[in-house]
Amino acid sequence: MDSDGCAPVAAGFWHPRRSSRAVPAHMRMTVKTVIVTADEDAAELAAGSPENVTVSDRIGAIPRHILFEDGSVFETDDNDAVDDWLASRFCSRTGILHRLERFHPRLALFALLVVVLFAGLYRYALPAAVELAVAATPPDATRLLGQSVLSSLDHSSVLTPSTLPQERQDAIAGQFRDLTRKTPQGEDAFTLLFRGGEHIGPNAFALPDGSIVLTDALVGLAPDDDAVLGVLAHEMGHVAGNHSLRSLYRAAGATTLILFISGDVGSGIHDILVQGTGLAALSYSREQESEADRYSVTLMTKAGRDPAGLARMLESLDRHPHAEDGTDFFSSHPATPARIEAIRRHAAQPPEG
Amino acid sequence: MNRTENNAAPVDKPEDIRPEPFQFTGTGREYFGIWIVNILLTIVTFGIYSAWAKVRRQRYFYGNTRLAGHAFDYHARPKQILIGRIIVLAGLFTYNIVVNLFPLASLALLLLLFLILPWLIMRGLRFNARVTSYRTVRLDFHGRYWGAAKAYIAGPLLAAVTLGILAPLATRWAWRYSLGNLRYGGRPVACDPNLKSLYGQWWLSALIVLIGFVLLGGFSMSIYGFLGWEDSLMTKNEIRIAILSTTYLFMLSIILIYAFAGLFYRAGTRNIALNAAILDERHHFSSALSRRRYAWIAISNLLATLFTLGLARPWAAVRMARYVAAATTIRIDGSLDDYLNQVTETGPAISAEYLDMEGFDFGF
Numbered sequence: 001m002d003s004d005g006c007a008p009v010a011a012g013f014w015h016p017r018r019s020s021r022a023v024p025a026h027m028r029m030t031v032k033t034v035i036v037t038a039d040e041d042a043a044e045l046a047a048g049s050p051e052n053v054t055v056s057d058r059i060g061a062i063p064r065h066i067l068f069e070d071g072s073v074f075e076t077d078d079n080d081a082v083d084d085w086l087a088s089r090f091c092s093r094t095g096i097l098h099r100l101e102r103f104h105p106r107l108a109l110f111a112l113l114v115v116v117l118f119a120g121l122y123r124y125a126l127p128a129a130v131e132l133a134v135a136a137t138p139p140d141a142t143r144l145l146g147q148s149v150l151s152s153l154d155h156s157s158v159l160t161p162s163t164l165p166q167e168r169q170d171a172i173a174g175q176f177r178d179l180t181r182k183t184p185q186g187e188d189a190f191t192l193l194f195r196g197g198e199h200i201g202p203n204a205f206a207l208p209d210g211s212i213v214l215t216d217a218l219v220g221l222a223p224d225d226d227a228v229l230g231v232l233a234h235e236m237g238h239v240a241g242n243h244s245l246r247s248l249y250r251a252a253g254a255t256t257l258i259l260f261i262s263g264d265v266g267s268g269i270h271d272i273l274v275q276g277t278g279l280a281a282l283s284y285s286r287e288q289e290s291e292a293d294r295y296s297v298t299l300m301t302k303a304g305r306d307p308a309g310l311a312r313m314l315e316s317l318d319r320h321p322h323a324e325d326g327t328d329f330f331s332s333h334p335a336t337p338a339r340i341e342a343i344r345r346h347a348a349q350p351p352e353g
Numbered sequence: 354m355n356r357t358e359n360n361a362a363p364v365d366k367p368e369d370i371r372p373e374p375f376q377f378t379g380t381g382r383e384y385f386g387i388w389i390v391n392i393l394l395t396i397v398t399f400g401i402y403s404a405w406a407k408v409r410r411q412r413y414f415y416g417n418t419r420l421a422g423h424a425f426d427y428h429a430r431p432k433q434i435l436i437g438r439i440i441v442l443a444g445l446f447t448y449n450i451v452v453n454l455f456p457l458a459s460l461a462l463l464l465l466l467f468l469i470l471p472w473l474i475m476r477g478l479r480f481n482a483r484v485t486s487y488r489t490v491r492l493d494f495h496g497r498y499w500g501a502a503k504a505y506i507a508g509p510l511l512a513a514v515t516l517g518i519l520a521p522l523a524t525r526w527a528w529r530y531s532l533g534n535l536r537y538g539g540r541p542v543a544c545d546p547n548l549k550s551l552y553g554q555w556w557l558s559a560l561i562v563l564i565g566f567v568l569l570g571g572f573s574m575s576i577y578g579f580l581g582w583e584d585s586l587m588t589k590n591e592i593r594i595a596i597l598s599t600t601y602l603f604m605l606s607i608i609l610i611y612a613f614a615g616l617f618y619r620a621g622t623r624n625i626a627l628n629a630a631i632l633d634e635r636h637h638f639s640s641a642l643s644r645r646r647y648a649w650i651a652i653s654n655l656l657a658t659l660f661t662l663g664l665a666r667p668w669a670a671v672r673m674a675r676y677v678a679a680a681t682t683i684r685i686d687g688s689l690d691d692y693l694n695q696v697t698e699t700g701p702a703i704s705a706e707y708l709d710m711e712g713f714d715f716g717f
Contacts, residue, residue, distance in 0.1 A: 013423070020488040020538060020692035022423060056426075059409055060383045062416025063424045065489075073489045075423070097409070101386035110389045111664060117396045144454055152456040252449060256442070259710045260400045263407055264392055265666055268655040 008085045012063070012076030014038070014045045027066065027074050029085035034066065036074050046072045050089050055082060058098040126253045133249045134242050142245065146209025150193075153213075162194035164216050169194050172214075175225060176232055182302045185210075185240055192232070202317060206235040208244045221316055230296050230309025237295025243288045251281055290342065297346045307347035311340045370686045372639075377678035379417035381668035387413055388667040404435035407709075414670075415485065418678055421689065428491070429484040429702060437702030441710055471501035476704035482535060483699040488689065491696035495541075496534035504530035517562065517611075520618070521551035528626035538692025540633035546626040554621030557644070558614035565610035573603050613648070620647035627681065635686040642680045650676055 007030040014025040014036050024039040034053055036046040046068045054067040064082050066074040076082065083095075100106075153159045162169065173192055180187045191211045197203065202218035212235045214228070222228045238244065254277040262270040293310060300307040391406035411427040418425045448466075452459040475496050482494035508523030525546050533544035576599050620642040627640035654669035 015489040018490070018694040019690075020490040020694075021690040022488055057409075057412075059413050059416065060379065060387060062413060063426075065426065075489075097390065101390045103382050103386055107386055107389055110393050114389060114392050114396065115662065117393075121396065141454075148454050149456060155457070248453065252446075256400075259442070260395060260403050261392070263403070263410065263709065264388060264395075265663055266654075266658065266670065268651070269658055269663065269666070272659070 008081040010064075010074075010076040010078035010081040011039075012074055012078065015073045015075065017071030022075075025074065027076065029081070029089075031089060034068075036068075036072075046070060046074065055086065058083065058095045060101075121257065126250070126257070129253055130246055130249045134245050137245060143209045145245075146207035146211050149207055150211060150213070154195075158197060158199055159213065160196035160198075162196050162216055164194055164219060168219070172219065172225070172228060175229055179229060179233060179299060179303050179305075180236070182299060183236065183240065190236055190239060202320060204231045204235055206238040206244070208239075208242070210239045212236065212239070218313075221313075221320055223312055223316055224309070226300070226306040226309035227313035227316065228309075229305060230300060230307075230311070231313050233296035233299045234292045234310055236299065237292030238288065240295060241288065241291055243292070247281065247285060247288070250284060251277070254280070290339070293339065293343050294346060297343060301347070308344055311343040311347070314340055314343075369688070370684055372682050372684050373421040375678040375681040375683075376419045377417055377671070377675040378419055379413060379671050379674065381671045384413060384671050385667040388670075401435065404438060405431040407431075407434055414674060418674070420487065420683065421685065423488050426486045426489075427484055428486060429480075429699070429705075433699075433702045434706060437706035438710070440703050441707045444707075445710075467506065471498050471506060473704045473707055474501040474505050476700065477708040478531060478534075480700055480702055480705040483696050486694075487537070488692070490538045490692045490694040493536040493539075493696050494534050495536060496530050500530045500534070517559065521548060521555050521622070524551055524618075524622045524626075528622070532626060532630055536695070537632060539695040540692065542630060542632050543634070544626060544630040546622070546629045550625045550629075551622055554618060554625055554644075557621070558618040561614040561617065562610055565606075565614070569603070569606050569610070573599065613652075616648040616651050617644045620644045632683070633692075636689075637684040637686075639682045639684065640680055641682075642677065646676070 007028055009026055009028050011024075011026045013022040015022055023045065025036050025045055026039060027034060027036045029050075032049060034048050034050060035044060037043065038045055048068045052069045056065040056067075058064065058079055061077070061079060063075050063077050064079055066076070066082070068074070150159075172194075176190075176192045177187060180190045183189065189210045191209075193211055193213045195213050195215055197215045197217075200215060202221045203215045204213065204218055206212050212232060214232065218231065219228055222231075258270065258273050258277065262273075265273070296310045297307040300309060387409055391402070391410060394402040395406050408427065408429055408431045411429070415425040415427040448462065451462060475494075475498055478496060478501075479494040482492040485492045504523070504526040508526045512518075512520040512523040525548055528544055528546050532542055535542040577596070621644050624640045624642055627638040630638040632638070650673055654665075654673060657665040658669050
């Protein structure tokens with residue numbers, strides 16, 4: 001005892017192996033040994049060498065646990081004494097994390113860094129990852145994706161066989177083919193499919209593999225052929241921009257980002273973030289719509305057709321009585337006056353613009 | 354070791370009963386550093402550090418929760434958590450690919466998920482219990498599959514289809530399952546909250562929902578009525594968009610009403626459940642949360658966190674932990690000295706991580 005007079009001593013409790021019993025005790029730590037002695041009768045309760053005891057990490061001011069080889073545990077609030085001992089024994093091994101976490105002006109810098117990094121992650125890293133994932137997706141996967149969606153729609157009678165006269169179908173298909181030849185992707189990138197479909201009304205949509213589904217009702221409603229082709233060119237814009245794949249990956253990325261942060265923000269903020277990404281996806285899809293609109297105008301101009309065809313189609317749709325459950329072309333393509341105006345303005349510009 | 358014999362005899366004198374309050378000793382100032390370093394390193398390591406971050410966060414909160422002079426501890430190892438998270442992410446990834454590639458199979462897959470959810474909940478609760486210790490003795494959980502199915506699938510379903518009228522029944526099952534299956538040193542926790550008392554905490558929340566719905570109904574009726582005017586100046590389009598956004602606001606309001614009423618309900622039923630909980634047939638739990646105070650702390654915490662871009666979160670989390678701990682007491686009958694740890698294996702962290710990442714919230 002005398003020789004260890006200057007060794008750090010920590011007061012606390014000693015628990016026998018597996019037991020909840022707590023014996024008031026203190027622990028004396030020297031370079032070679034650690035000894036726990038009972039406060040009451042100075043009996044030695046546990047002893048070990050620094051190599052065969054396990055010391056728990058320091059986190060804030062929570063109690064430290066020193067586990068001995070015999071399974072007994074010494075518990076102490078005296079973190080500093082334990083740290084002093086660890087420092088003398090293992091040089092600079094004491095928790096670097098704890099030193100980073102201590103209250104210090106440096107933390108303000110960390111906070112700033114977190115805000116900047118998080119914004120950068122969302123603004124740049126996420127879109128970059130989406131691009132990477134789109135580029136890495138094999139064409140086979142996109143084909144499978146498109147075909148399985150189509151077959152499930154066909155099987156669940158959302159789509160029915162087209163009742164459009166064959167000559168009308170051929171005429172539209174011919175014009176569609178002329179249009180595809182003017183795209184950088186070429187004729188083979190797109191397939192036009194005619195379908196009936198009471199539930200979805202006048203409608204057209206693109207699948208990731210380049211299939212474009214056109215419903216009879218939309219053809220029936222169109223004031224002229226250029227209106228139909230304008231819509232088809234819009235859908236080709238979605239295919240050319242890989243829009244469905246992009247939204248898919250973007251949603252997955254945002255969800256993953258939230259997963260990693262959710263434990264640190266609490267469940268209320270977690271729910272708000274989930275709702276927020278839903279809204280962000282909505283605005284993202286609106287961006288995709290205007291991108292496809294511009295694609296339609298440019299392509300129609302290039303093909304020598306009326307670039308305002310899409311705008312005319314949207315106006316006819318607006319006058320048409322809508323499906324009550326909101327599943328027609330309109331619900332995914334709200335024809336706001338601003339949007340029709342934008343298409344017309346873009347159509348009036350010289351082709352380079 | 355010479356003192357083991359003295360303390361082994363159970364002390365059963367009634368005069369030894371003493372109430373011991375829980376206490377949370379963490380501070381916002383101290384937790385801020387841990388929290389910001391956690392997030393920073395999680396971002397810098399592309400999420401890998403999140404497992405270490407979770408362990409540090411949990412150890413901070415458990416280690417600062419004290420009862421009768423001793424703190425709790427959290428024992429999950431970061432690598433265990435990391436492996437759990439990787440498996441869960443891979444599973445979610447595969448699930449989403451399958452759902453997108455084979456939309457027809459998604460219904461079957463959803464059904465399958467429903468079937469294994471009780472198992473995941475059971476295993477998750479067990480893991481969380483087994484990594485928790487007090488005075489070096491681990492908690493354990495002995496719930497079974499059907500108990501979880503009843504408490505977390507059938508209960509919420511029943512509460513939902515009855516618009517919340519049977520919610521106290523679901524609450525009773527959930528507490529009975531999650532708390533009533535806990536063990537400490539092999540000794541059981543009994544928890545059987547009385548249905549009548551649970552309904553006693555229910556009517557206030559029901560009233561809040563009712564008043565909220567009446568107000569919302571009146572409000573939206575006038576808006577829809579306005580939109581339905583024949584001689585409205587708006588085009589069909591604008592009406593359509595207005596209806597869509599009104600509907601969205603309507604749904605949002607319903608969620609907010611339920612969340613608000615739920616705060617009162619959660620605090621009230623926690624009191625009932627803990628007041629009906631007994632450890633080892635002699636130590637009685639009790640909880641005395643004020644519903645209004647609890648709701649106020651939860652709401653002001655959320656607003657403070659929102660308006661500081663999340664930076665007030667450490668303060669908010671500590672504030673809530675402090676309040677909830679201070680309102681919780683155990684009436685210790687005799688001594689807590691003679692419990693022996695029975696748990697040696699925690700099992701993998703996968704289920705617990707799945708529940709954690711999906712936002713399931715089980716706070717004991």
